[in-house]
Amino acid sequence: MMDQGLSERQQAVLGMIVSEYVASAAPVGSDTIVRKYCPGVSAATVRHDMVTLASAGYVYLPHTSAGRVPSDEGYRYYVRQLMQPAELSPDERRTIDHLFHQIERDLGQWTQLAATVLAQSTGNASIVTSPRVRQSQFRHLQLIATQDCAALVVALLGEGTLHQQLLVQSQPLRQGELDGVARRLNAELRGLSAAEIQGWLGTQSSLERGVRDCLVDLMRRADQQALPGVCHGGVSSLLAQPEFARGEKAQEILRAFEQTALAVELADAVLEYPGVRIMIGDEVPWPILHGCAVVGARYGTGHSGGAMAVIGPTRMRYDRVIATIQYVGEVMTDLWAELCG
């Protein structure tokens, strides 16, 4: 693990090993490198550099007579030092823009679309959570009499989401009366949080109190929504990767995707963190995903946002994945700002 700097060529060789292994999934040997990338040196020289890289822990031999494979540490070095940032082609960006703008301005669809786009564009699996809001603000309320003693409370919250809840009272409710209450509460409570509304004492009638409590309840639910909407996509691409070809591993991962727990924890991990977060191999805190890499990012504005992640084998096109997740993040953030505004 001595790491007193790699020579220029050693870095280059590491880069080649990573690129080649990412592309072929097969251990890469010394002469593959001179043949394909021919830096004008002999195979023996490359081999020399390889043992240096190996003793520094960046590559290893899966078995005696095979080529070298990048280790987790090697991928990290590559991502930090060697990789040059990529950009999506204008075409790809146009496609993504187009996809996002043609769907209804509906949050559920965004997250699904984002998951699909991330998955298809990177060839890996993806998870996207819909934004989690810490303290949503009340924006507008509507009361609709449905049966004699019941009314539907429909509330529009700060982040543009609609929520509904049934209010049941002991006396019959008239629509006119409900309209009055709604008008009054809309005027009084706009912009307040659930806690503030709960403490609001300007209530008079028992009906108003009922509606208020109902509203608080509804907002609480919206706030602490333990499992935010989660969409995933592209798990089939994972199965296409040779490292998952044998069933059991793939099955475990798929099962993990089908529980929402993974996505929730992942959202926690990603949301804390500004920028793109990259976890490689044993850095990934879920044992099921050992041997995988996770590239995560958040989208949304300061106080509310959601998480996105691309999950694949450590052998992934990090440059493309990062570029894609960044771009999708920008698009989502813009749309989100637009919706909240």
Added chain:
Amino acid sequence: MMDQGLSERQQAVLGMIVSEYVASAAPVGSDTIVRKYCPGVSAATVRHDMVTLASAGYVYLPHTSAGRVPSDEGYRYYVRQLMQPAELSPDERRTIDHLFHQIERDLGQWTQLAATVLAQSTGNASIVTSPRVRQSQFRHLQLIATQDCAALVVALLGEGTLHQQLLVQSQPLRQGELDGVARRLNAELRGLSAAEIQGWLGTQSSLERGVRDCLVDLMRRADQQALPGVCHGGVSSLLAQPEFARGEKAQEILRAFEQTALAVELADAVLEYPGVRIMIGDEVPWPILHGCAVVGARYGTGHSGGAMAVIGPTRMRYDRVIATIQYVGEVMTDLWAELCG
């Protein structure tokens, strides 16, 4: 293919072959049957019956020296004639009831939950579409001024779903004015369909016309929603089945699940049909799913409903699957009726 009735014992043998093969996934031989189910006859006798069954097309030999495997036709015979209907245990029913009643009365969550329940309870994959409504009826409308010239149109439709759309006008909009329009339209248009609203001529102001068009647009979208919400679950269970252990087939199927096209077509196929529909092997109209069986049912009331399906290898526990899908269907239908009422 001569089918002049099977003797009692031949039927029994077929039943045993199916049961045993469903449980073990391995071809079942004559002595396995006498050993496990010992109907007091010798292996040779069973073998005799087996050739009869084979020449009738109900079972076949995967290769010379293996046991018998039920053919598609054999499964069909089993399902139609031999299988006795199963019931879910009270415990299981209680669990399902509980799960459905504890979630928010939110359609999106129902479909997801139904998919999960079907998958876990049968150990197969499942698809559930949210209900498709042919002609939704307008129920209530709300207008919220968001910016100077823009307002949010929020509509509650007959089946209890909320939809929103942005209305942009050339003049500034005052909330008071909007309230007036909303009150008037709510009084006039309640219970009408999109087409009827479009033909409605009682409009006066250009604002009212704008809102009306916006509403029609919104309802149209809600109606012909080409891809209804689709949830699936339990694809990981499929991978656990030995017939999908080898990667490629599983990957194809998973990919099919990730497109929504499959679910939409499936909904079409199931919705036409009252009761539980069972498609086995080559009856399944999607080539990707050859070798699979699909058990589908609809839920919902007469004019609006959604589709559910369980998808697994032909080697599935038909009795359990049918019982489960029926019960989940009942629960969903009740909830749906409650929500619409």
Added chain:
DNA sequence: ATTAGCACTCGTAGGATGTGAGTGCTAACA
């Protein structure tokens, strides 16, 4: 109609073999 006996088939598992890719080492060379 049922059974016991038997020869036959063929998929599967285990073991031997050969091949080749790729290594590490050493010695020569710039």
Added chain:
DNA sequence: TGTTAGCACTCACATCCTACGAGTGCTAAT
């Protein structure tokens, strides 16, 4: 000191072979 050529060595993998045994179909006896 860094680079190169040469060479012996090592395994993973594919291929072939063999032995095994589960399960059949057939025939003759009950």
